[in-house]
Amino acid sequence: MGSLVAFFPHLLLATLEGLVTSAVLALTALGLSLVFGVMRIVNVAHGEFFMLGAVLAWAITTTLTGHPALGFAIALVLSPLIVGAIAWIAERLVLRRIEYNPEATIVATIGLLYIIQQLALTFYGPEARPVTPPFNYRIQLPWFGYSGYKLSIIAASALLLLATWFVLTRTRIGLIMRATQYDRETALAFGIPVGRVYGAVFALGAMLAAIAAVLIVPIQQAHYLMGLDPLLLSFIVVIIGGLGSLRGTVIAALLIGVSDGIISVFFSPTLAKIIATLVVAMVLVFRPQGLFGTATK
Amino acid sequence: MSVTLTIAGLDCFYGEVQVLHGLELELRKGEVLCLLGRNGAGKTTTLKAIMGLVPARAGSITLGTSELTELPAHEVPRAGIAYVPQGRRLFAELTVAENIEIGLMTRNKGKMVRENVLDLFPVLRERLKQRSGTLSGGEQQMLAMARALCLEPEVLLLDEPTEGLMPSMIAKIRETVTGLRERGVSTILVEQRVDAVLSVADRVAFIENGRNRETVDVTQLRDDPEMVRRYVGVG
Numbered sequence: 116m117g118s119l120v121a122f123f124p125h126l127l128l129a130t131l132e133g134l135v136t137s138a139v140l141a142l143t144a145l146g147l148s149l150v151f152g153v154m155r156i157v158n159v160a161h162g163e164f165f166m167l168g169a170v171l172a173w174a175i176t177t178t179l180t181g182h183p184a185l186g187f188a189i190a191l192v193l194s195p196l197i198v199g200a201i202a203w204i205a206e207r208l209v210l211r212r213i214e215y216n217p218e219a220t221i222v223a224t225i226g227l228l229y230i231i232q233q234l235a236l237t238f239y240g241p242e243a244r245p246v247t248p249p250f251n252y253r254i255q256l257p258w259f260g261y262s263g264y265k266l267s268i269i270a271a272s273a274l275l276l277l278a279t280w281f282v283l284t285r286t287r288i289g290l291i292m293r294a295t296q297y298d299r300e301t302a303l304a305f306g307i308p309v310g311r312v313y314g315a316v317f318a319l320g321a322m323l324a325a326i327a328a329v330l331i332v333p334i335q336q337a338h339y340l341m342g343l344d345p346l347l348l349s350f351i352v353v354i355i356g357g358l359g360s361l362r363g364t365v366i367a368a369l370l371i372g373v374s375d376g377i378i379s380v381f382f383s384p385t386l387a388k389i390i391a392t393l394v395v396a397m398v399l400v401f402r403p404q405g406l407f408g409t410a411t412k
Numbered sequence: 413m414s415v416t417l418t419i420a421g422l423d424c425f426y427g428e429v430q431v432l433h434g435l436e437l438e439l440r441k442g443e444v445l446c447l448l449g450r451n452g453a454g455k456t457t458t459l460k461a462i463m464g465l466v467p468a469r470a471g472s473i474t475l476g477t478s479e480l481t482e483l484p485a486h487e488v489p490r491a492g493i494a495y496v497p498q499g500r501r502l503f504a505e506l507t508v509a510e511n512i513e514i515g516l517m518t519r520n521k522g523k524m525v526r527e528n529v530l531d532l533f534p535v536l537r538e539r540l541k542q543r544s545g546t547l548s549g550g551e552q553q554m555l556a557m558a559r560a561l562c563l564e565p566e567v568l569l570l571d572e573p574t575e576g577l578m579p580s581m582i583a584k585i586r587e588t589v590t591g592l593r594e595r596g597v598s599t600i601l602v603e604q605r606v607d608a609v610l611s612v613a614d615r616v617a618f619i620e621n622g623r624n625r626e627t628v629d630v631t632q633l634r635d636d637p638e639m640v641r642r643y644v645g646v647g
Binding site (some may be wrong): 287290291293294297298300301302303304305306307308309310 | 463464465484485486487488489490495497501502503504505506510513514515517518519559
């Protein structure tokens, strides 16, 4: 009984850390999943939009003087908008011209990945730089104190995911996006400007990654190579959850994030990664459309 | 009778393969024009070309004073042309109500049009919240028609609407097309069933190798069954 009492705070801490990872991962993966779901393309540069979000957050918060919360709030709005605009331009200039051909898109987005990464290296540099959190207070739990900011990441992410769900299922814009996802040609025949929808979805996907990055950068620091991990983890999440499924993405992000937190605390981070990769392999073998995805007809 | 839609010298390609060769066609106001021809003759491509879903490399498609080949594909339905594709092509994951909503959005039609369309196909009213992919074949065809009629179109394009349906459903579709003609809607109907053509069409265009070989009144076709055998291979 005594060991169980001693064990609980560790489990709670690991779960909270896992939830923070899940929150950021769910937002990032949702961006990737939306782009694939609606446009049927794999965006290899998705992690770079995440990195760009973090780097821009650093740039904005260091440029602005005053209370850190003000700079952070501005970064939280401005950084995703700039990243969204860049993604929209990339979509218009590159993806549209190759007519969203799946293979060509992979190569093109790999090119985009390197362009964004090298531009970040050139203008931002190789250093990892911190962003001051908007607030610093610890919530005192009976067993330990926990960062109020980390809890606010979980809350903000949950709110954004709910907002995305609302837009997708309850609004006209969401209906247009879903119709485009299910049948591009018929969508055109009913007056849906599919090209514009693609541009908007690509920008929205990048913005979700950028928001996730701005939320996490006070904990993680901005670095020009920081896009790789979120890209790989997002792929893991969308493969498990099912590409294009919002519910699947959120559940898979929770599964990966929380199990990563718990296994990392009690065993080792390497074991957590091994298990995640194993789950992906099992899903690909036994349920290639993902746990919540629908099979391609 | 005034002409609603004119196709002149239309060339269309799939990749490098030419499917339509200088196609000529005239649709008059309030008529049902049926396209007859063998599989692969270019009937479906003609409808897709009108909708802008297959680009025209040469020729023109004129609706009133608008040149449709110059419009982006998503502007064509807004000009007043509604399309019921072969195989229905519903948004299967969306509900019946959402499919209808998409039809209404095309030309910003409101609640009144929605009610009229649902009055026309009452079975859909009972299934509004059902996922459209789970409807029966006949109900799916009703929904495809309803979605198109939400545009209150001047021109309706129907691609094999009776394919795989029960006789009662076929009768319902025939009744709908006849009703639309009475309201002045012009229809182009691609149909394989000659009896269906004879019962509903005003004129018939025989499409062969991407060309319109001959357009005749349906009365001529009744008098000369040999004509169908010549172009379609069945009597």
